[in-house]
Amino acid sequence: MKSINISTISRSVHVLLAQPAKAAPHQIKLIHHLAAQQQAPIHHQSQQQQQQQQYRQKRLACNTALCSGKCKKSARRQLEAVSGGSPVSHKHTGNVAHAVEHGPEVSRHDLDQILEVSISPDGQLARIPYMWLRDHCRSKRCFNHNTQQKIPDLQLLERDLTPQSVLADDKNLSIKWRDGHETQYSFDWLAEHFYPGQFSKRTKRAMWDKKKINSGPLPAVPFEYHMNSEEGLRQSLQNLVKYGFTMVTEAPPTAEGTRQASERVSPIQESMYGGLWTVSPAMGNNDTAYTHEGLGAHTDNTYLSSPAGIEVFHLLEHDGTGGESLLVDGFNAVDTVRQEDPEAYQTLRDTLIPFEYMATAADGKPPYLLKAYSPIFTEHPGTGELLTFRFNAYDRGTLDTVEPSQLPKFYKAYQHLSQVISRPESEFWYKLSPGTVLLVDNWRVMHGRGAFTGFRLLSGCYLSRDEWVSEARRAGVL
Structure with a gap:
């Protein structure tokens, strides 16, 4: 078999990125296979770095193609073996998983209608219901920025609240819902406003005698x-x-x-x-x-x-x-x-x-x-x-x-x-x-x-x- 390089895998992944809904199971399997077969080491990289790079390619294909979750166990074992819990975090949920290499960790749990986000200073995960995220949307459709007041959504509970896609960078979380509506939050805003919140956030209280x-x-x-x-x-x-x-x-x-x-x-x-x-x-x-x-x-x-x-x-x-x-x-x-x-x-x-x-x-x-x-x-x-x-x-x-x-x-x-x-x-x-x-x-x-x-x-x-x-x-x- 001919050697397949990283750019070849990347192009394949981008094809699926452009048309994720058309990704067939055999295409997902192919991308996983291509990532696993990558054997062209860059001489200045350590073996561990090569393995991490291979794993990221495989994970990206999994996320992009709406993986059904069959790689859950192997992906988790590979992460532990390669990095021992490195910053490259991937919590597979069996639905559409999303991993962030820099910034807060984000993962979806569609069956529970929960988005798991690390927003607290100590890194603990907040389990934020999709319902809460949609209800607190700050888009012009949902929030009047002139009066700083919510615009009531009387059909909230009748909506399909499962996101179509979830994207994140080191500062913001972006959600596209299945009805086409889009929501964006900064992680700082979520840390300040999601339960349980804090009474005194910017000035630390000093009890005294x-x-x-x-x-x-x-x-x-x-x-x-x-x-x-x-x-x-x-x-x-x-x-x-x-x-x-x-x-x-x-x-x-x-x-x-x-x-x-x-x-x-x-x-x-x-x-x-x-x-x-x-x-x-x-x-x-x-x-x-x-x-x-x-x-x-x-x-x-x-x-x-x-x-x-x-x-x-x-x-x-x-x-x-x-x-x-x-x-x-x-x-x-x-x-x-x-x-x-x-x-x-x-x-x-x-x-x-x-x-x-x-x-x-x-x-x-x-x-x-x-x-x-x-x-x-x-x-x-x-x-x-x-x-x-x-x-x-x-x-x-x-x-x-x-x-x-x-x-x-x-x-x-x-x-x-x-x-x-x-x-x-x-x-x-x-x-x-x-x-x-x-x-x-x-x-x-x-x-x-x-x-x-x-x-x-x-x-x-x-x-x-x-x-x-x-x-x-x-x-x-x-």
Whole structure:
């Protein structure tokens, strides 16, 4: 038999590439045979390189001609023998297989209606249903790029969702469907959006305790940089995502300074306390905050269906002693409970707790009877990453959500968390001074204060969760 060189095989393969539907079984067999018979070594190549090249030719013929899968076992054995699991990856599915020599690995599983793609940083395979891929198509037919909204496909489930072809390079995945529609995704987009996804994608969250937060510079941005530089604002938002709080230093020591630093992040959120507010014992409101007493670590607005996203504090004046500010990372406290008592962690995650706020009409303000139910924390349903934290022993309502038989387990778990929060190693104390505006993520970090003497005037406000998170996404922080 005459020697057949690589170019001969390549031309044969390209014939099948041009007319894959016309490839007969004997043609597929021929191409496999030609690849196996290639014996013209290039002298500077190793035997292993020659074998890998032969295998790639055979695999290409298999993919192009819509192989029925009869070479499945031999192909897999050959891959293991030749490369021991080399970057040339070919996972045969018995349908139309597609291999990518550079970039993410892709393989089809038509019987299961699944596309298997390595899109995660650690190389784990994501099994993406064809239905999901078609539903999330970003073509002009499926997505309005002017309004950034989906165009509903009411016939999605009636369509043949098996791709006609799947192609991939090192950046993009392209699918041609049997009805002629074409879809393209970048692998980066798939990694960001396909289940389970991640809550914080661009800024890695840093849980902290007293020792960790004191081990380096505090998250702070000078007022002028925060106000007049996009990078300064981005740094403030990044601090909020990473640590759950940030400081704006060298601000005007006035309520107007508080407003400016806050509105740079998002519009001020109106509440029962108004927009921008001041706190002093002389005001006599129906709240522990308006006294000289110390306040343990807590989050605000637990009695609202959606608590404020950020709470802002700015000390304007204090002529006495005490009154240091307290911060505790609620996510770190929850994670500590998880490590020390996994059952307590599950109990707190799965138990709805009532929170309430009651106030009588006074000084022209209406009466309130607010109540909300929520677990102390919630998780991302796919990754298990902590999403929210809500803890306020002062506003915890009458416990009407726990069966009597489950009360001992709940109280044990709740006490465990309370003790972790109040441990000295959990608490970060800091003495605020006029000109330092403190912004705290109210869905993660608890705040409190020490008891104090004398006159103390604090300016502050709330910022909407949706508003500041939107700004963080726009800045590329989330």
